[in-house]
Amino acid sequence: MAAISETEIHVELRNAEAALATLGERETRLWERVKITPTQWRHNxxxxxxxxxxxxVxxxxxxxxxxVEGGWGWGRFESWGIVADYHWQQDEIQHAIHFLLFAIDNGGMG
Structure with missing residues (x-):
């Protein structure tokens, strides 16, 4: 299965950021600090x-x-540009950001 196009990821990201706009201040600040320009990464x-x-990141x-699943997920990487730990996650982006904030607050996601 081919990856979605750059145009399609920008549409998905715009929709996701609309959902992120409903989050609290901490989540919004966190998103502003971790987001990058959408970039295609490989995985094995x-x-x-x-x-x-x-x-x-x-x-x-x-x-x-x-x-494939139509959602967002956190993966681990060892080298920039290669997802070493890819999962079949399908979370809404606001849930992925909540997960990250919970991990930061509780010492997880190592």
């Missing part, structure tokens, strides 16, 4: 799935759009 876990679009974690 599922050879039939093309690259994913990464839209945020925090430490050694990256937030990507899973086009």
């Amino acid at each position: 876990q599922y050879p039939n799935v093309g690259p994913v679009w990464v839209v945020a 925090m430490g050694k974690r990256c937030l990507y759009y899973n086009a």
Whole structure:
């Protein structure tokens, strides 16, 4: 399966940011600090799935759009541009940001 186009990821991200606008101040500040320009990254876990679009980075974690499931998920990376730990997540972006904030507050997501 091919990755979605750059135009499509920008549409998904615009829709996601509309949902993020309803979050609290801490979540909004966090999003502003971790988001990056959408960039395609490779992964080696599922050879039939093309690259994913990464839209945020925090430490050694990256937030990507899973086009197969239609949602957002955090993965681990060791080298910039390669998701080492890709999951079939399909969270709404605001849930992914809440997850990150919870992990920061509670020492998780190592």
